[in-house]
Amino acid sequence: MKVLQLVSPGFGGIETFVFNYYKYMDWERFRFDFLTQNPALEGAEQYRDFPYGVHLLKTTAGQNKDLFVRRIREIFESGYEVLHLNNCFWTGFLLEELAREAGIRKVIVHSHSTFIDEPDEVKRAELLRRHEEVKEAFSPELATDFWACSSLAADWLFGPQIPRDRIRMVKNAIDVEKYRFQAEKRAAVRQELGLEGSFVLGTVGRMSYQKNHAFLISLFAEFHQAHPRSKLMIVGDGELREALTEQVLSRNLEGAVLLLGWRTDVEAYLQAMDMFLLPSRFEGLGIVAVEAAASGLPCVVSSQVPGDVAFAENIWHRPLEIPVWLSAVEELASREYDRNSGLEAVRAAGYDIRRQAKVLEDLYAGSGG
Known part of the structure; x- marks a missing residue:
């Protein structure tokens, strides 16, 4: 056919x-x-x-x-x-x-x-x-x-x-097994990127109006002041990369923000993160949030991301307001999570x-x- x-x-x-x-x-x-x-x-x-x-x-x-x-x-x-x-x-x-x-x-x-x-x-x-x-x-x-x-x-x-x-x-x-948490893979990627001892926030997506990376940089600038060993990992590229790079420089964050471009092995970089953020202005679903959840990451996503992805208790929807997101990130960062639990939650939700x-x-x- x-x-x-x-x-x-x-x-x-x-x-x-x-x-x-x-x-x-x-x-x-x-x-x-x-x-x-x-x-x-x-x-x-x-x-x-x-x-x-x-x-x-x-x-x-x-x-x-x-x-x-x-x-x-x-x-x-x-x-x-x-x-x-x-x-x-x-x-x-x-x-x-x-x-x-x-x-x-x-x-x-x-x-x-x-x-x-x-x-x-x-x-x-x-x-x-x-x-x-x-x-x-x-x-x-x-x-x-x-x-x-x-x-x-x-x-x-x-x-x-x-x-x-x-x-x-x-x-x-998604291929849920591909995103299964692997401690060895996490350690290898973190070592490769020099992330040992850092708390890593991350996102994946095209640098576009929809994905709202500018909000993410503003949020991270405030979080980084309180947590100077924190890092922000951005996987993706797009038409707004230049503007985003300028924003990183203007905030003096070039040593703390990793702009990794496109990667075909996104699952490896999700392993290295400690929390996933998706501040989209809109989403049909937000498949990257499903992938992040499968790797056991706590997630903060915008209230514009459909509720269909709220199939785990560590996926929080929040309105696009910096103080609200900062509070959510701080609270999730203070908790312990079993990274192995995410895969079954995603599978049970039919993904x-x-x-x-x-x-x-x-x-x-x-x-x-």
Whole structure:
């Protein structure tokens, strides 16, 4: 069964979601290909062991609609049974219309977010206006299946014309065993990074408007004053890296903040942390919080992160206010935790990819609707 995945222009949570599942699916029964504007997805190092193809979109419908339509029709003629549209917000539904015209059996619209990741306020307002316009105009006849990673993500993408009993919640599942706490791995990474004797706060994510790293630096500056041996580890990169670096320098924190860039072995760096922080302005789910919880880390996440991830008592949701977060971090830091307990809590909440991959296979093979 050939499945065509529409994914984002860069690397992020959507690509993580798709490949997490694909790894544990039956490759003799299912083949994933990708529709993307990201040329780096072809031959990407972290995905080189996966059998997949990439259809690169070199133009958008807004730039040249006729050329875009011809290209999409050509791709759809390659025999895809399933089109899986991984969406963060609405810009239009031309792909859905072309898929239905081409007779693709299953057209899935899948919501992965709850807002628009655009730092420019004017551009964000225009995108939001367009999102609401398209959301209202979208017809349920243009897709066979409606999926979301959380109830908040469902509300964000789907209007009242989509009956709520037709929306399927699909878990952003992970390889829980990969994140199992390992004291030896923790010691090795901490030694490599010079973290022995430090209390390490950390986060993972693209340096973007959504992830709100500026809040994290401000929070850490205050925490570090009271705990001078503390460190902040940031795994990720993105368009706001320069601004973030300047903020670190202006706070005289360059010796205490580790900007590690992208890593393909995120699980190793989670082992080295003592607490995980996710101050996002919005999240469809917050899969990195699931990964952190599986490694047994206490977590403070913003109140904008869906409550779906509150499956362990050491995951605290807090409003984005520095004094509130400082108090939460101080309190969690004073407690003792069994790092081995996190994995079973995540598994019990239904986020074990080995089980959920079989669910996804059944959903693709089903009739839809």
